[in-house]
Each structure stands twice: as structure tokens, then as C-alpha cells.
Amino acid sequence: SRSSMMKKLLTLVLITRPNQVLLGMKKRGFGQGRWNGFGGKVEKGETILEAAKRELFEESSLKSDDLKEIGLIDFEFVGDPQILEVHVFTTSKFEGEPTESSEMRPQWFNVKDIPFDTMWPDDHLWFPLFLSGTKFKGYFLFEGHDKILKQTLDKVDSL
Numbered sequence: 001s002r003s004s005m006m007k008k009l010l011t012l013v014l015i016t017r018p019n020q021v022l023l024g025m026k027k028r029g030f031g032q033g034r035w036n037g038f039g040g041k042v043e044k045g046e047t048i049l050e051a052a053k054r055e056l057f058e059e060s061s062l063k064s065d066d067l068k069e070i071g072l073i074d075f076e077f078v079g080d081p082q083i084l085e086v087h088v089f090t091t092s093k094f095e096g097e098p099t100e101s102s103e104m105r106p107q108w109f110n111v112k113d114i115p116f117d118t119m120w121p122d123d124h125l126w127f128p129l130f131l132s133g134t135k136f137k138g139y140f141l142f143e144g145h146d147k148i149l150k151q152t153l154d155k156v157d158s159l
């Protein structure tokens with residue numbers, strides 16, 4: 001039943017600079033082989049924002065005290081009771097130089113050349129919202145990692 005559904009808290013950070021977005025090529029694990037923002041699990045004893053900052057630093061060597069939550073996306077996968085609740089953050093204020101980590105190989109992309117063909121199939125639907133500073137809430141039901149069976153995506157005033 002929905003009341004027994006399990007939610008796993010995750011973070012996703014998208015760093016921008018004028019006309020560009022920083023993405024990382026995921027080298028292993030969940031989402032391997034796809035470009036994505038930086039993120040991962042929220043550990044016990046840390047806030048979602050603290051987790052976003054930590055994962056950003058661990059995966060890219062960048063630091064930011066200006067992360068702003070811009071989106072909230074629930075991902076469900078057929079046959080898996082664990083729903084991923086992904087808190088999406090963005091900033092254009094950061095310090096450091098993007099550096100490859102064990103998890104991610106960072107690269108700047110022009111906004112007009114985002115590699116959606118090697119990203120999760122939902123991304124091209126909500127990237128335009130985050131890039132225009134529009135807060136959003138989304139839900140995507142996946143079959144496997146490539147097929148979206150059901151989706152909702154709404155602009156919101158507050159998350």
C-alpha cells in the first residue's frame with residue numbers, strides 16, 4: 001500500500017555559469033554511463049542541504065554555500081518498493097575547480113548542447129524549468145532505466 005512505500009532521500013546539484021551547466025559522467029553504480037548533476041544519498045544525522053553540499057564536494061571538489069532548492073522529483077521503478085525522493089539544487093556561486101573523482105568525470109556543457117541522449121530520459125523535460133529558475137515538482141514511473149511509463153511535472157511556487 002502507498003502508506004508502506006519506502007522513500008529514499010537523494011540529492012542532485014546542478015552547477016551553472018553563464019550559458020553553461022556542469023555535468024559529471026557517472027563512472028560506476030546507479031546511473032553509470034550517463035551525464036548527471038552531482039549527488040547521492042542523505043546520511044543519518046545530516047540535513048538534505050548538508051548532504052547536497054557534501055556530495056558536491058566529494059564528487060566534483062566544488063564548494064558552495066549558496067545551493068538553492070529548485071526541484072523535487074519522485075522516481076519509482078516498476079517492481080521496486082523504494083521510491084527515490086530527489087531534492088534538486090542549483091547555484092552559480094561556487095569555489096574550486098571541477099575535478100574528476102572516483103564517481104564522476106566533470107565537464108562544462110553549453111546550455112544549447114546538453115547531452116540529453118546520454119542522460120536519464122526525464123531530464124530533457126525538467127532541465128528547461130531549472131535553467132529558467134522555475135521551481136518544479138515531478139513524478140516519473142520507470143520500467144527499467146530507459147522507459148518512462150507515467151509522469152507528472154508541475155511548476156510550483158514553493159517546494
Ligand SMILES: Nc1nc(SCCc2ccccc2)c2[nH]cnc2n1
Nearest residue numbers: 010011012030036039040075120122
Ligand atoms: N537527473 C536524474 N537523476 C536521477 S538519480 C539522481 C540522484 C542520484 C542518485 C544516485 C547517485 C547520484 C545521484 C534520475 N533517476 C531517474 N531519472 C533521473 N534523472
